């Protein structure tokens with residue numbers, strides 16, 4: 001099978017002010033050395049998208065948003081549309097992060113509509129899936145992941161504009177990760193499911209692992225078949241940590 005180009009994406013969550021743009025500039029500088037081999041992306045707050053885009057112009061680091069509306073435009077006070085994200089200069093948007101599924105009650109149907117709006121706007125949609133600890137302990141992980149894939153991934157999605165991020169909810173921000181064998185097994189399961197859903201495009205689609213990826217576990221995770229990059233939360237806030245993870249892939 002042909003090699004899939006990795007993507008290392010950073011999710012800043014609700015962290016970072018204008019002063020943090022210097023950290024983004026450092027990440028861009030460091031990422032350029034690896035741009036032959038992989039893609040890099042940082043997703044800061046919506047308020048920093050324009051400035052982050054300006055600071056990284058001419059570098060290989062892309063900027064993305066952390067969410068977008070499932071509607072195209074209209075009377076949705078406080079929401080940001082996919083077209084607005086694209087207009088800011090951003091190239092990508094995370095949809096269906098567990099902090100929005102669990103924390104904000106988003107359903108897979110909502111996530112699918114967000115991904116559709118993102119792709120229509122010319123953005124890459126990073127669709128997050130993942131089981132809770134309770135679901136994992138019940139042995140329901142594969143059922144949950146399949147249901148989320150079936151419900152959240154738009155029909156006829158292309159590998160050029162859709163990325164899947166597998167993030168076990170219990171591994172996010174906790175310092176806990178599944179075993180290497182578990183990550184390998186679940187990424188293989190997601191690959192098979194994507195091929196069932198999307199055919200050839202599913203074979204080429206990137207599947208990122210997310211959940212407590214750090215410089216000291218990135219090499220092991222990067223070596224797993226069907227792990228085509230990482231979605232990094234906490235360790236993306238510091239250029240030295242994020243770049244150490246980039247180097248591991």
Ligand code: PEP
Nearest residue numbers: 172173210211212233234
């Ligand atoms: C995330 O929020 O997507 C994430 C993986 O966070 P962390 O790396 O901090 O676990």
